[in-house]
Amino acid sequence: MSLQHISAAKAIPFSDADFDALAQLARREFGLSLAPSKKPLVYSRLSRRLKDRAVDSFPAYLDLVSRPEESNEKQELISALTTNVTSFFREEHHFKTLKADCLSPLQDAAERGRRIRLWSAGCSSGQEAYCMAMTALDSLPPPARQDLRILATDIDPQIIQKARNGLYSAEEVQSVPAAYASKWVQTDAAHPGQVSMHKDLRDLIAFGELNLIAAWPFQGPFDAIFCRNVAIYFDQETQQTLWQRFCDMLHPGGFLFIGHSERVSGSALSQLEAAGVTSYRKIAHSRLPTDRRVKWD
Ligand SMILES: C[S@@+](CC[C@H](N)C(=O)[O-])C[C@H]1O[C@@H](n2cnc3c(N)ncnc32)[C@H](O)[C@@H]1O
Structure with missing residues (x-):
């Protein structure tokens, strides 16, 4: 199998509907507004997380984070969707x-x-x-x-x-x-x-x-x-x-x-x-x- 085939086999699909479902959850739970232009960024940040959890689709991941016993995963999701950039005496x-x-x-x-x-x-x-x-x-x-x-x-x-x-x-x-x-x-x-x-x-x-x-x-x-x-x-x-x-x-x-x-x-x-x-x-x-x-x- 070529390298190209291996990476294609590992890619997790991310449809517009998947993005919309994720954006709705982010708005409902955290107040975040995810514009469609953020789709590539969200994918690059979250696909790693799905792989770490051995989850092979975004609907399955949304199902997982909605479980009460998965509150830690919800925190991981927040970390993946937000930016923590800051600095000392920013806007002094x-x-x-x-x-x-x-x-x-x-x-x-x-x-x-x-x-x-x-x-x-x-x-x-x-x-x-x-x-x-x-x-x-x-x-x-x-x-x-x-x-x-x-x-x-x-x-x-x-x-x-x-x-x-x-x-x-x-x-x-x-x-x-x-x-x-x-x-x-x-x-x-x-x-x-x-x-x-x-x-x-x-x-x-x-x-x-x-x-x-x-x-x-x-x-x-x-x-x-x-x-x-x-x-x-x-x-x-x-x-x-x-x-x-x-x-x-x-x-x-x-x-x-x-x-x-x-x-x-x-x-x-x-x-x-x-x-x-x-x-x-x-x-x-x-x-x-x-x-x-x-x-x-
Ligand atoms: C870019 S940092 C800003 C840090 C600092 N205030 C500054 O200006 O340098 C944005 C922070 O907002 C937090 N954040 C995002 N959504 C939030 C929410 N719904 N409630 C509380 N904090 C949130 C993120 O976790 C992140 O640490």
Whole structure:
């Protein structure tokens, strides 16, 4: 048998109907919107998974992931369909706004015992949450940090475990400003070739698994929510529901930071004002001049 015959024999068929069925499941369960143009990418990522599980067709795979005892396989499916690309101080201007406009003005109240709560929603491998922690420690002196906590969540349990470990390559931490790196990035004898996030940062952050389109088992309110480069995978209706839910979770005057190619739309816009590039602030009271309100698109 020629090499060509062997690979042809191993190829798993992937019809448009198979793709549609998978896309429906991804939307229903994870809020993901898979455009038909993603078909080749989805195939290349998932056909490996089918082979690993010795499943010879996509309908059989969908049947398998729907079984209650296959929740781990569902997690594998999420990992295959989503992108975890992230980096330290990605879109650095957000951290400058977090420091100057959100945290520094809260300093006095925090010293008097006010809670400060931040959320990295869709945190991937944790870089965003650690940057929020570095920025918070840099913005708030010790007396103001008494009740400071950061929640960091992602749908993907594998990536959450990586985030919790707080171990990165020297290359990954290159974008951490030197003044921060000298305080909070450490070499780690137990993990040669990697650096670790300082305990002071790790102690501030609670990492957890959370599907953003499911129920949220907490109430807030948060002073700032980062949800960057996540909603881009959702359809517009799912995005608008999410923006409104974030808005409901914010303190009046709290901040919402989103990805560079994302825009808030829908009902949440009537409660938000622009606060910089892809940065929004919940209007503290309803008498804000109309020209400062974010326009509906
Ligand atoms: C491109 S990363 C963004 C990471 C980080 N926020 C940033 O901007 O650098 C997108 C993350 O969204 C997560 N994600 C996708 N769908 C999700 C959902 N329904 N609920 C929660 N997280 C989700 C993925 O697992 C992935 O880690």
